[in-house]
Amino acid sequence: MVKVAAFVCGVASSGKSTFCGALIRYMRGIGRRCHLVNLDPAAENFEWEPTVDIRDLITLEDVMEEMGYGPNGGLIYCFEFLMENLDWLIEEIGDYDEDYLIFDMPGQIELYTHVPILPSLIQQLNVSLNFRPCAIYLLESQFIVDRTKFFAGVLSAMSAMIMLEIPHINLLSKVDLLRNNTNLSRADFKRFLNIDPLLLVGEVNAKTNPRFHELNQSIVQLIDDFNMVNFLPLESGNEESVKRVLSYIDDATQWYEDQEPKEPHDSADEDDDEE
Numbered sequence: 001m002v003k004v005a006a007f008v009c010g011v012a013s014s015g016k017s018t019f020c021g022a023l024i025r026y027m028r029g030i031g032r033r034c035h036l037v038n039l040d041p042a043a044e045n046f047e048w049e050p051t052v053d054i055r056d057l058i059t060l061e062d063v064m065e066e067m068g069y070g071p072n073g074g075l076i077y078c079f080e081f082l083m084e085n086l087d088w089l090i091e092e093i094g095d096y097d098e099d100y101l102i103f104d105m106p107g108q109i110e111l112y113t114h115v116p117i118l119p120s121l122i123q124q125l126n127v128s129l130n131f132r133p134c135a136i137y138l139l140e141s142q143f144i145v146d147r148t149k150f151f152a153g154v155l156s157a158m159s160a161m162i163m164l165e166i167p168h169i170n171l172l173s174k175v176d177l178l179r180n181n182t183n184l185s186r187a188d189f190k191r192f193l194n195i196d197p198l199l200l201v202g203e204v205n206a207k208t209n210p211r212f213h214e215l216n217q218s219i220v221q222l223i224d225d226f227n228m229v230n231f232l233p234l235e236s237g238n239e240e241s242v243k244r245v246l247s248y249i250d251d252a253t254q255w256y257e258d259q260e261p262k263e264p265h266d267s268a269d270e271d272d273d274e275e
């Protein structure tokens, strides 16, 4: 059976939980099996009850109260604690041998940029439980209204791609909110899906002090050299939009199958068949 672990990542308020809820609603509606795994120790409410919940192991509130940490330090502590108690997670997940696990992740950016806890966790799920992990990274579409913010967002998505090294889908979330933006034509919008950073740098330069133009150029050159950051639009309230993302997740995780060694070709059997 194919077991997919989809990690829904992105900064705070990018729309992760809403998307997880919409994806589960859509999948269950078409009869596909899936479960929500909450890995946000500070989460409050969910549309669907999580099947596995880090808050049963540790909560951010307790860590902040008992250890005196702030929210970011506390979050890292919670994840280190989770890694020390990975048996707990593996046991919880072990009971759910279903097709898809949708992981709702916290919004702290350090988890996707430089703290190596998430790659270890993903590796364990892949090796110990035979899951096919993939990352879904949400960037709020309002970022494209301010080009400088957009490049910061692209860099954050790129960091996640480099650090996680698994099949990865970037989403521009809440695109419905752009509809009222009269300055953005359809053609304009498309430039942010299949991005050509070298073409966009002029617009960033127009908004920044000339002292930074060389730095802007180096940043867009870096993104252009990497050449792997594209976005799909997402409107979580729109079933078609969610359906499209699911088809990309299915395609992306197919990659694992392509990596599996094929059964050796037995020419003796073929000869027998011919006889």
Ligand SMILES: Nc1nc2c(ncn2[C@@H]2O[C@H](COP(=O)(O)OP(=O)(O)OP(=O)(O)O)[C@@H](O)[C@H]2O)c(=O)[nH]1
Pocket (backbone or CB within 6 Å): 010, 011, 012, 013, 014, 015, 016, 017, 018, 019, 040, 106, 107, 173, 174, 175, 176, 177, 234, 235, 236, 237
């Ligand atoms: N218009 C619109 N609003 C959305 C969409 N997706 C999410 N939102 C809203 O954006 C806000 C944040 O959404 P969440 O799903 O809680 O975001 P999150 O990334 O899980 O937030 P954290 O858990 O704080 O990191 C909520 O008010 C949602 O209703 C969307 O597709 N369109």
